[in-house]
Amino acid sequence: DTGVSQNPRHKITKRGQNVTFRCDPISEHNRLYWYRQTLGQGPEFLTYFQNEAQLEKSRLLSDRFSAERPKGSFSTLEIQRTEQGDSAMYLCASSRGAATNEKLFFGSGTQLSVL
């Protein structure tokens, strides 16, 4: 499968623990996005990277959330001191080309459950 890959598919953790998710974008896609989707809602934009630069992170939900994209390839999303309200599906998407014409390709997501 040459699409966007996310690992793990599922993560169960206890409140207060740290978790990290990984996203491998489609090769040569220079933009990478993170979205969060809670039950019954559409995806919610969190942050995005152009190559290795994180160009917007204002939508990250709190300072417990951080994302990196070293070397402009894969990306990680970390949540520190997890809370039950962090339980959600975390989606990654990648794209390339001009913003006005770009098409986002989504991964299958990581389902986080905080007990």
Next chain:
Amino acid sequence: AQRVTQPEKLLSVFKGAPVELKCNYSYSGSPELFWYVQYSRQRLQLLLRHISRESIKGFTADLNKGETSFHLKKPFAQEEDSAMYYCALGIIQGAQKLVFGQGTRLTINP
């Protein structure tokens, strides 16, 4: 504030009947609207975008700036159209950040 509203969480129609999924948006700038679809056990994927003015799988959507709407239509529903449909507003600021609606689950009955 940017907002997308899909008033119907669930929509059920019979095969061969017309389908219309409603979407309204709120945005002060020049909007770019999309419909994304998620079939059972598949990833979220782009169905169509308003600037393309194309028909995908028989679906069309027209941007009505006066009514701030971008309804998705298909004249004759097929069973394989059953899926979750999301309307999204694109905010283009160097990248395409999307504001999604809550989604409408469309079920096509045989």
